[in-house]
Amino acid sequence: MTTRFDKLGVVIAAIVAYAAFAAPFATLRANRIVPGEARSILEALPPTLGPLLLAVVVVAAVVALLKTPLILRLAASVVALAALALLIGVAGGFLTPEGNSFARISPASGFWLLIFAFTLLLADGLTRLNLSPSARIAVLVVTAAAIGMLLVSGSWNSLSILKEYANRADSFWAEGSKHVTLALGSLAAAVIAGLPLGILCHRVEKLRAGVLNVLNIIQTIPSIALFGLLIAPLGWVATHVPGAASLGVRGIGTAPAFVALFLYSLLPVVANTVVGLAGVPRAANDAARGMGMTERQRLFSVEFPLAFPVILTGIRIVLVQNIGLATIAALIGGGGFGVFVFQGVGQTAMDLVLLGAVPTVALAFAAAIILDAVIEMTSTRRREAQPA
Amino acid sequence: MKEAGVKAWLPSLLRLALVVLLIAFVTNPGWFEPLLKPLTESNAPAIYNQGSLLTLTLLHLRTVLIATVAATIVAVALAILVTRPAGVEFLPLSRSLVNIGQTFPPVAVLALAVPAVGFGEKPTLIALFLYGLLPIFENALTGLTTLPANVVEAARGAGMTGWQRLVKVELPLSAPIILGGIRLSVVISLATATIGSTVAARTLGEVIIAGLLSNNLAFVLQGGLIVAALAVLIYDGLSTIERYTARRMGQETA
Numbered sequence: 337m338t339t340r341f342d343k344l345g346v347v348i349a350a351i352v353a354y355a356a357f358a359a360p361f362a363t364l365r366a367n368r369i370v371p372g373e374a375r376s377i378l379e380a381l382p383p384t385l386g387p388l389l390l391a392v393v394v395v396a397a398v399v400a401l402l403k404t405p406l407i408l409r410l411a412a413s414v415v416a417l418a419a420l421a422l423l424i425g426v427a428g429g430f431l432t433p434e435g436n437s438f439a440r441i442s443p444a445s446g447f448w449l450l451i452f453a454f455t456l457l458l459a460d461g462l463t464r465l466n467l468s469p470s471a472r473i474a475v476l477v478v479t480a481a482a483i484g485m486l487l488v489s490g491s492w493n494s495l496s497i498l499k500e501y502a503n504r505a506d507s508f509w510a511e512g513s514k515h516v517t518l519a520l521g522s523l524a525a526a527v528i529a530g531l532p533l534g535i536l537c538h539r540v541e542k543l544r545a546g547v548l549n550v551l552n553i554i555q556t557i558p559s560i561a562l563f564g565l566l567i568a569p570l571g572w573v574a575t576h577v578p579g580a581a582s583l584g585v586r587g588i589g590t591a592p593a594f595v596a597l598f599l600y601s602l603l604p605v606v607a608n609t610v611v612g613l614a615g616v617p618r619a620a621n622d623a624a625r626g627m628g629m630t631e632r633q634r635l636f637s638v639e640f641p642l643a644f645p646v647i648l649t650g651i652r653i654v655l656v657q658n659i660g661l662a663t664i665a666a667l668i669g670g671g672g673f674g675v676f677v678f679q680g681v682g683q684t685a686m687d688l689v690l691l692g693a694v695p696t697v698a699l700a701f702a703a704a705i706i707l708d709a710v711i712e713m714t715s716t717r718r719r720e721a722q723p724a
Numbered sequence: 725m726k727e728a729g730v731k732a733w734l735p736s737l738l739r740l741a742l743v744v745l746l747i748a749f750v751t752n753p754g755w756f757e758p759l760l761k762p763l764t765e766s767n768a769p770a771i772y773n774q775g776s777l778l779t780l781t782l783l784h785l786r787t788v789l790i791a792t793v794a795a796t797i798v799a800v801a802l803a804i805l806v807t808r809p810a811g812v813e814f815l816p817l818s819r820s821l822v823n824i825g826q827t828f829p830p831v832a833v834l835a836l837a838v839p840a841v842g843f844g845e846k847p848t849l850i851a852l853f854l855y856g857l858l859p860i861f862e863n864a865l866t867g868l869t870t871l872p873a874n875v876v877e878a879a880r881g882a883g884m885t886g887w888q889r890l891v892k893v894e895l896p897l898s899a900p901i902i903l904g905g906i907r908l909s910v911v912i913s914l915a916t917a918t919i920g921s922t923v924a925a926r927t928l929g930e931v932i933i934a935g936l937l938s939n940n941l942a943f944v945l946q947g948g949l950i951v952a953a954l955a956v957l958i959y960d961g962l963s964t965i966e967r968y969t970a971r972r973m974g975q976e977t978a
Contacts, residue, residue, distance in 0.1 A: 342813075343811075343813050343814065344813060344814060344817065456817070456821075459817060459820050459821070459824070460816070460817045462820075463816040463817055463819075463820050464816065553952065553956060555911075556911060556914070556915065556951075556952045556955035556956055556959070557915070557948050557951070557952045558914075558915040558916075558918040558919075558928075558929065558932065558947075558948055558951045558952070559915065559918075559919070560918055560919060560929060560932050560933065560936070561918065561932045561944055561945075561947055561948025561949075561951065561952075562948065564932060564935060564936050564941070564944035564948070565941070565944055565945060565948060567941070567944075568763070568941050656826065656827055659829070660827075660828075660829025660830065660831070660832075661829070663829050663831040663832065664831060664919065667922070667933075667936060668936060674831060677831055677832065677835050678922065680835065681835050681838065681922060681923060684838075686836075686838070686839045689832075689835040689836065689838075690836070692832075692835075693829075693831075693832035693835060693836060696829050696831075696832055697827065697828055697829065697832055700827040700828070700829065701824065701827045703827075704823065704824075704826075704827050708823075
C-alpha cells in the first residue's frame with residue numbers, strides 16, 4: 337500500500353494540510369504598519385467560496401499524494417494555483433471593511449505555503465515533461481500573460497501590495513526602467529569590454545593569471561562597499577573632466593552603480609570566454625588552419641561559434657546576478673526596485689518591501705529561464721552540426 | 725635557482741603580510757589614521773568610532789561561520805538523500821529548485837525575513853544560510869553523481885553496505901568538490917553579510933553604511949577592505965585544504 341504514495345506527494349500533502357487548516361490565509365491590519373490579525377480560509381472568503389477553495393486544494397493534494405498520471409498532476413497544480421490567485425483577490429475585497437481606505441489585507445503564511453506546495457508540484461511535473469527550450473519559453477510567456485491579466489483586471493486591487501503600488505505607480509515604472517537599464521546596460525558594457533579581454537587572455541598566456549586574479553579580487557569586495565568607493569573617483573571625474581558631468585557622470589546615483597555592476601560582471605564574461613576558447617577542439621583549429629583561414633577568420637568563424645554556449649553561460653550568470661545586485665544601487669541613490677525595498681525596511685512596511693522584491697525576483701527568474709533556453713538551443717545546434 | 729626560490733615563497737609571504745596587516749588594522753586602527761585621514765572631509769573621524777572594528781570583524785565572521793556550517797550540513801545531507809535509491813525521485817526537482825533559488829536576490833531574502841524573525845542577526849543568518857546552501861548542494865550533487873563507476877562497483881563487490889560505501893568511498897572521493905562549494909559559499913556569505921547591516925545586524929557592513937550615510941569615504945574603504953582581505957585569505961586557505969584533500973584522494977589538482 338505504501339508504494340502507492342508518491343514521495344514528493346507526501347511532502348506536498350503535508351504542507352497543504354498545515355497551510356490550509358492550521359496557518360492563516362490572509363492578514364487584516366487596521367493600517368499599513370500595525371501588526372495584523374490572522375484569518376483562515378473560511379473566515380477570509382464568502383461562505384460559498386471558502387469551502388470551495390478548501391475542496392480544490394484538498395483534491396489537488398490527494399492527486400499529488402497518490403501515484404497519478406503526469407498530466408493529471410499538472411492539471412491539479414495549475415487549477416489549484418489559479419484558484420488561489422483568483423480567490424486571494426476576492427478575500428481582499430471581502431475582508432476590507434466598507435468604505436475603509438486604511439485597512440490593509442495581505443496574503444499570509446498559509447497562502448504562501450499553498451502557493452509554494454503547488455508550485456513544487458508544477459515544477460516537478462514540468463521537469464519530468466522534459467520540455468524543449470522553446471516550450472519552456474512558451475510556458476513562461478503564458479504564465480506572465482496570466483499574471484498580467486490578473487493585474488490589469490483589478491481583481492487584486494484590494495490587496496495591500498497593490499495599494500502600495502497605486503500610491504507610487506509613476507515612480508514604480510521609473511524605478512523599474514532604471515533597474516532594467518542598470519542591469520542590462522552594465523551587462524552590455526561588460527560584454528563589449530570582456531570579450532576582447534577574454535580573447536586577449538586566451539592568446540597571451542602571461543596575461544591570463546594576472547587578469548583573472550584581479551577580477552577575482554574585485555568579486556570579493558562587498559557590493560555596498562564597491563558602490564560607495566566609486567563615489568569619490570566618479571565625483572572627481574565629474575568635476576574635473578570637461579563634458580563628463582553633462583554625460584551623466586556623477587559621484588552619487590546611477591553612475592557608480594553602473595560602474596560597480598560592470599566591474600562585477602567582468603569576471604564571469606572574461607573567465608567563460610577563456611574557458612570556452614580553451615575548449616575548442618584542436619582538430620577544428622587545425623582544419624581551419626589547413627583550409628588557409630587567417631587568424632581573424634578562424635576566430636570569427638571557428639573558435640567563437642564553438643565557444644559561444646560557454647560564453648553565453650557567463651552572460652546568464654551576469655544577468656541574473658546584476659538584476660539582484662541592482663537593488664543595492666538604491667543605497668547610493670542609484671534608483672531601481674531597491675528603493676522600495678529599503679524604504680519598506682525603514683518604515684517596517686512589508687508590502688512596500690514586496691513591491692520592490694517581487695518584480696526583482698520575477699525579472700531574475702524570467703531572465704534565467706530565457707537564457708537557459710537559449711543556451712540549450714545553441715549548444716544542441718552545435719552538437720547536431722558536429723557529430724562526435 | 726635563487727630566483728625560483730623567491731617565486732615559490734612570494735605567495736606565502738604576501739599572504740603572511742596580509743594577515744599581519746589585517747590583524748594590526750582591526751586591533752590598532754589608530755596606527756592607520758594618517759593614511760585614511762585624506763579621505764575624510766571637514767574633520768570627520770577617519771576610523772570608525774561607533775564600535776570596535778575587532779568586535780565587528782569577529783561578529784561578522786561568527787555570522788558567516790554559523791550560516792556556513794548550517795548550510796553545509798543541510799546541503800550535504802540533501803545531496804546524499806537525493807542520490808540514494810530512496811530519494812532519487814527528488815533529484816530532477818531538487819536541481820530545478822536550486823536553479824530557481826539562485827535567482828532570489830539576497831536583499832529581497834533579507835528584507836522578507838524581517839517580518840518573520842525581526843531585525844538583527846536572525847534575518848541575516850537566514851539569508852546567508854539560504855544563499856550558502858545552493859553552491860554547496862550543487863557541488864555535492866556533482867561530486868556524488870560523477871564518481872568513477874569502477875570505484876563504486878569495486879566497493880560494492882568488496883561487500884560494503886550502502887552506508888559503508890557512502891562514508892568510506894563516496895564522501896571522501898567527492899570531498900574536494902564539496903569543499904570547492906563551501907569555499908564559494910563562504911566568499912559569497914562574507915560579502916553578503918555586509919548587507920545584513922541594512923536590517924541592523926552587527927557586521928562590518930555597519931561601518932560601510934555609516935560611511936555611506938555620513939559621506940565618509942574612509943569608513944566605506946576600511947569596512948570594504950577588511951571584508952575583502954578576509955575573503956581573499958579564507959578563499960586561499962580553503963583552496964589549500966582542497967588541493968591537499970584532492971592529492972590525498974589521488975586526484976589531479978585542477
